[in-house]
Amino acid sequence: MISPGIKKLSFEQYLDTIRAFTDSELIPGEKEMVTAGAVPERLVDRMIELGLFGITLPSEWGGLGWSMEQQVLLTFEFTRASCVYRSRFSTTIGLSSQIILDHGTDLQRELYLSKMANGRCVTSFALTEEHAGSDAGSVRTTAIKDGNDYVLNGSKRYITNGAWADLLIVFARTNPEIQGGRGTSAILVDAKWPGVSATLPTIMNGHEAGPVAELSFTDVRVPAANLIGTHEGTGLRLxxxxxxxxxxxxxxxxxxxxxxxxxxxxxxxxxxxxxxxxxxxxxxxxxxxxxxxxxxxxxxxxxxxxxxxxxxxxxxxxxxxxxxxxxxxxxxxxxxxxxxxxxxxxxxxxxxxxxxxxxxxxxxxxxxxxxxxxxxxxxxxxxxxxxxxxxxxxxxx
Ligand SMILES: Cc1cc2nc3c(=O)[nH]c(=O)nc-3n(C[C@H](O)[C@H](O)[C@H](O)COP(=O)(O)OP(=O)(O)OC[C@H]3O[C@@H](n4cnc5c(N)ncnc54)[C@H](O)[C@@H]3O)c2cc1C
The missing domain is CATH 1.20.140.10 (Butyryl-CoA Dehydrogenase, subunit A, domain 3)
Known part of the structure; x- marks a missing residue:
């Protein structure tokens, strides 16, 4: 949880707090992180307490509600330390929370946003695949309707926090007849559901302590209500x-x-x-x-x-x-x-x-x-x- 005192700080006081955290804990913790091959959990807990998982979400969803200019000023500070620390919360504060904020249903927002802001729902954005890198419209993972569910099959690679995520925003082709981005939808998938698995690479050339995961989906049943947006095929636009x-x-x-x-x-x-x-x-x-x-x-x-x-x-x-x-x-x-x-x-x-x-x-x-x-x-x-x-x-x- 974000500590209550943090929410009372002015932006200038918060910026000073993050600057001091960077100098006194993140930078000195880099060697420990490199040796462990992961961001130490005690530092993840400190990031949560200090609200770093909540800098981009409005206060009504439990976040700190800073503007983009303020977010950038904060980023200049905490990324003076290894950018692997930032990766630990970047997928939650960025692409994943923003698509739910912009286009999630009321229930999806209720379920996830304040947990995300409080570091209790680490979320990954799962778009890239073997055949869909720069060409994001080429995803081959499919989510085919079966009654009130989608059945998800396929795989993703290079997914930041994929091994730590509680929730995944998965881009999948809901209509295999339609080629390109228009056939692709964004779907919320619980990382612990049967049929979901994550594996880590053996070698990273950079970001060694924040390895990206390969995700695999085998006949994963996802409730149709987990579609983001009102229409299938709009995922990339949203x-x-x-x-x-x-x-x-x-x-x-x-x-x-x-x-x-x-x-x-x-x-x-x-x-x-x-x-x-x-x-x-x-x-x-x-x-x-x-x-x-x-x-x-x-x-x-x-x-x-x-x-x-x-x-x-x-x-x-x-x-x-x-x-x-x-x-x-x-x-x-x-x-x-x-x-x-x-x-x-x-x-x-x-x-x-x-x-x-x-x-x-x-x-x-x-x-x-x-x-x-x-x-x-x-x-x-x-x-x-x-x-x-x-x-x-x-x-x-
Ligand atoms: C550390 C890391 C973290 C990542 N995290 C995530 C994540 O959380 N979620 C996710 O979905 N993906 C993630 N990715 C994947 C990332 O988005 C892709 O690696 C990126 O889109 C490039 O795709 P690719 O690796 O398949 O390279 P390719 O698409 O094969 O491109 C290789 C190179 O070809 C050239 N090229 C490609 N297309 C063009 C073009 N149209 N015009 C000119 N040149 C071109 C460029 O030089 C490019 O670097 C991550 C990747 C890394 C390395």
Whole structure:
């Protein structure tokens, strides 16, 4: 449960609390997490108490109700620690809770949202399959109506928190006659139901302590009332606001990671001496640090700008006037720029570390591997580039 005192804090006080939690518990806990191969349960409990599972849900559903701008400012702080911590709650606070918030029935919201905000219902978003990666409309998992149930068969891969989830949002083809996204529905599946199983990979190249799961569904009976939305075949469309929400969070995560990586590199460059002087005093190293700082601050400003625009489009009060549209292209640009930027910053940092970037347990090489994954999920960089080019071709006269 979120501790009652947390709910009384102003945003500034809450931000200070999360900053202090990051510095005094999350960053010092990284070695323990890496050794255990998972986020230690005591830290998951602290995240729950501090409300991190509830930052995106309104107070009527037990959450803290922060705006997107506030969520981004918080993300800049807690992702100065390993982004694996953030992954532990990201699927619950992001895509999964947002699709229920936007399109769930009253009963679905009652059943799940306040449990999610209080960390008692870890939820995974299960879309990707062997044949449906970037091409999300190609899912082959089926959910075929049989009386008042769907019968679910198929498998999913790379599912964050799949092994820890209580609830799964599964994308399945409810009408196999219809090809592409329009045949696909989003369905709520209890992870403990008969026929559901999760397995973990043996090797992760990045995010090692937050392994993604393969899920398998064999004749799983799901009540028809667990369909999200009023019509079959709308699953991907219903997820749209949540997808923009999640991309903004991933962009902010890249900024948080790059901030920490650059601080680690600067600290090393100031203390390590070669040729009788600190590395930080070589012009070539200053250039690496300076480029990284400029790109990091550009990314930070871009994400904040997107977050404010997201709030203007979706925040309170927008139901009365004609609200602006969610700036999907700018959000995609922010996701693309910030994740690529974090990898460049990490690569330069690794260069500054020299052999320490390859041998030993310095956090930078681990974070270098972690940020590499950000360029693949929530839309691979090349898919965003393609979509942005298409947007330009449509909008520029
Ligand atoms: C750590 C991690 C966590 C994840 N968590 C989840 C999760 O919780 N839920 C979930 O459903 N999925 C999750 N995923 C899956 C993720 O969304 C997919 O990996 C991603 O969509 C890419 O799909 P793919 O891996 O099949 O790569 P592919 O689709 O095979 O693409 C491989 C590469 O081909 C290129 N490419 C593909 N299509 C195009 C195109 N149209 N134009 C130009 N280039 C293209 C890109 O360079 C791309 O990187 C996760 C993945 C990772 C790595």
């Amino acid at each position: 997820a749209l606001r949540g997808i923009n929400h999640a991309r903004t969070h991933v962009a902010a995560t890249a900024v948080g990671q790059a901030t920490r990586i650059l601080h680690e590199a600067t600290r090393h460059a100031r203390t390590r001496e070669q040729f009788g002087q600190p590395l930080a005093d070589f012009g070539a190293v200053e250039s690496l640090l300076g480029q990284s700082y400029a790109e990091l601050e550009a990314g930070r400003a871009l994400v904040l700008d997107c977050a404010r625009a997201f709030d203007a489009a979706t925040g309170p009060g927008n139901d009365t006037a004609a609200p602006p549209a969610i700036p999907a292209a700018r959000i995609a640009a922010a996701k693309l720029f910030c994740t690529e930027m974090a990898s460049r910053v990490a690569d330069r940092a690794l260069q500054i570390l020299g052999g320490e970037g390859i041998v030993g347990d310095h956090p930078v090489p681990r974070m270098w591997r972690d940020v590499r994954t950000l360029r693949i999920y929530e839309g691979a960089s090349q898919v965003h580039e393609r979509n942005l080019a298409r947007h330009l071709k449509k909008t520029v006269l």
